[in-house]
Amino acid sequence: MTEKKKLLVLCVALFCFIAVSAQQRMSVSSLDGKLRFSLKVTPESVSYDIDYRKQPLITNSLLGFSFDSGEFGRNLKAGKVQRKKIDETYKLIVGKTSSVRSRCNEMTVPMQERSDSGRLINLVVRAFDDGIAFRYEFPEQKAWDSYVMYDERTQFNLQGNPMALLMYLPGYVNTHEGVYSHVRYDKVARKRLIEMPATFEFDNGVAVAITEAAIRDYAGMYLVKEKGGLVGKLSPKLGQEKIKVETDSFPHRTPWRVISVADRVGGLLETNILTSLNEPCRIEDTSWIKPCRTTFTWWNGNVVPDSTFSPGNNFDTNKYYIDFAARNGLDAHGIYGYAETPWYYDDNFNFGWAGPNADVTKPIPCLNMPRIVEYARSKGVGIHLWVHWRPLYDKLEEAFALYEGWGVRGLMVDFMDRNDQEMIRIQEEILECAARHRLFIQFHGSSKPSGLVRTYPNEFTREGTLNYEVCKWDTLVNADHDIAIPFTRMLAGATDYHLGGFRALPRSEF
Template identity: 55%
Template sequence: MRIIKPFAWLALLFVAQPLIAQKVSVKSPDGNIRYQLTLTNGRPVYRVSYKGNPIINNSSVGLAFKDSGNFASNLKMLKPVYKSGVEQYDLVVGKTKHVNNSYEQAIVPLAEINGLKRSINIVVRVFNDGLAFRYEFPQQKNWSAYTLTDENSEFNVAGDPQLRILSFKTYNNAHEGLYEKVPLSKLKKDALVDMPALFEFPDKVYMAITEASLRDYAGMYLGKHNGGLISKLSPLPGQTEIKVKAVIPHHTPWRVMMISDRVGALIESNIITDLNEPSKIKDVSWIKPGKTSFHWWNGDVMPDTSFMPGVNFEFNKYYIDFCARNHIQYHSVIGYGGFAWYSNNWPGYGTPGTYSDVTKPVGSLDMQKVCDYAKSKGVGIHVWVHWQALYPQLEEAFTQFEKWGIKGMMVDFLNRDDQQMVKIQEEILQHAAAHHLFIQFHGAYKPTGLSRTYPNEFTREGTYNYENNKWLPQGLPPEHDLDIAFTRLLAGPTDYHLGGFRAVAPDEFKTHFIRPMMIGTRCHMLAMYVVMESYLHMVADYPEAYEGQPGFDFVKAVPTVWDETKVINAEPGQYLTVARRHGTEWYVGTINNSQKRNLKISLDFLPKGNYRVELYQDAPDDDKNPNHLIKSIKILTDQDIIEVAIAAGGGQAIHLMQQ
């Protein structure tokens, strides 16, 4: 719910009255972040400071329309509406169970002096860990719809901070790649920067720019502009000029700047879900996050059998039985050897053909039998589908899925974030919720907090994850895991294809499509289940890779949703320690880059008391056998500090239970 101080309602009475002063200032509740909007010669310009120091210099805001010109000059400011409020709510799926964040807000009405005399509100909301603004189009007599060609939101970042970014040449992409570390001044002019983007200032101040509540609008990128940055929107398909078409009233997504002098605060932040609407799903009792098998990643591995491996009951039974034995909540029905489980004439998983029907399994698969057997074992069925096969028969498909007893699905190969695709994804979530189905988007843009509004959205890909170890010649280094944690993770959950249990030294890595190798120790992988946020983590290897192996007990135990999240140690590109609470138990994960180091993990984040502590640490010979780990059990208190030597590419995982 939103709690609004009484005086805010009185301010609403004066929204239409002209204001002589042409300046608006809003501070965070703790006073550290300040946003100021000034109307200079009819042009709106904003700036942002943190603890008195500039972080965004004067930056213009404005919009360009196809048939009615720009909304950026010749403007007057009417009386702002100020509000103090609190975002107080519970998350069904998230890094925090109960959220309680205060903010200060201003709604600044801007109106054209001449011409069409259109009006647009700039709404700014400032929290202690960041701020956000958006454009709102109120209902008005002379303007009922708009066609947007550009949103010219500038971000003239102060100084020359180090950027940690992912950039592309085209808007149509899967939002996957290796990150660049480059000073702002050296950013290429034609770079199309994905979000979140992390800015590291010399005085240890950090800012991340991203967006929240992306709905019925185009996805946003950043581009170089006059030494700073400017918003770039993904165009509607088939052309490059038009970005958004909308009926008024309407509003844009929030443009978010997460700011702190403690980089861990950005990972802990709930600002993205704060800026989204409450859940539209009234009964959430059927929403059950968990872990899932995913045999495509391991190469569809089967042991010697008396039956033909493939898209059949027996193959899926093998993985269902594994999930049941080890309390893994879901099994993925995908296909086999590159061909999907449903009827189609496509040459492969990702290459559309002329026919598909996701309501009809291939002849060798009895989906009802698979679902019934899984249910008898306490396992839910989770299926893979290509979005172009699913979307033309959305309601028919979801009706059949619910009848079979399927619990959710991975929707794959979306690879766009234009307004049309954004609306398609929300439509999928809406229809899926009506049939008690969860969604895992793959080949998809970053999350924008919609898991608050539709908590049946469990996770998104949008990351260059461990699937690339199947074909990337050098494999993914542990530095990439840290890049993801300090950038993409700031937006929300990510599907990272966790669970590879075949770690090798970097110089021994080889690409294996079947039984892929991993760079980074076994403990690094265990820690990733805590560090990486996802409400449907994969256990992606095959059964014999896990059962009887050191560390698998941690994988089985670790939850996927959390009541509380704290960052203990954090240095971008170097190391990260995240502690998360589920009920009364805590899990701690530390991941390291390719340099050995010693770290101290203080337990002072714990409530007072004694704890049974299970520690999983890199073994002394991990340079020769990175799968080797040492598990120890201790009784410690909240006053203790754990000192640990972490291998190159290593990690540590801890499970704490109060006595």
């Protein structure tokens, strides 16, 4: 070999050494060793892989952010990795099991910019036997203590061509309801919002579901397919599209990005990973939190058979249902109103859009609410109320104190239709205030659950699900949809599916 060739080989080897040494690689595996999360930090990017039993599931997926202060994801260095094992047992007041044992390995990777600004974000990864979860944490630091976020650039680049079970949504403001598509991954539409959880089944039976946990003071996420891969898209602040999340103080953190994994699709139903990623219960006395069987007069059309009065917003209609509840051992009677008029004053006469002067503390006079409340109490029947979220939020503490005095058991809070950062905060404020007044909450027209039921077990359900109420006006709900729901939306938590009707009709008469 000539001296020139030797020099060339030496230069190539030196270049390769420098390139490799500039990379930082680290990984964390589940306790059973089957699941592994691998992280790669280079001067150009931060990316991760996930494999299950050595089968690549997600590969070369980028991590990063776009802030008002610039991009975060290039020219980073990983600091000293911290590791720990988590093994805890906790009780669930509401959930699929009463006791959960949560076991995982955790890895925290400090990622800091090499530039003068030196912004620092910690990536925290937990490897469970049935899934991988990671989130970003913003610790207190001298040079950076607030942000305006334009995008979270988290990717989920699935390998192969699994079958996908997912739902498209028309935009960020939506009812979170729709029909599911069951197609090969390469046939998933591009540049359309995809609701989470989204489920993917590989040809060898391995199943993956992508969703998020512990959504608090942050925007909810959707998926969009771009250039063959999936990327997270956050709901923007209302009235514009650029700003997704804002905070004026650190520490702050994102929700957990969750990839549930099982060797069969049914195994996805068995995990408690979402509640395990949430904080412990914040309600000291939970003895009052119990299931509640209630009438729901909207569902069955306020019918009052074998009676001599007309149904409506009146005492007699509600007495009829209170008597029915008492005879049949139901816990509560649900009051929502009649036709397009809620039970409380609303100057808009439209359930979906509350008027500017709607007041959930002022029952309409013809209802005679004091008499209804007293009669229900005499029969040992509680009260369940429907309310639109906006006028409720306007008078949250006043309304809940009033309802507690009435003997209300819980509420259906409806038409939320958003999961931007503001609405996520509003939902938690409603749960906190309701807990102080011993009220359970059913969110309707709302975004998916994220395991918050562990922290606030007075959250019973979130309805944002195309369900049997649609049978009153359409034929969209069928057996395929019934089967899709447990393996998609219900992986995130309980929902209302509007069952319990006793008067059935053929589809031709819906």
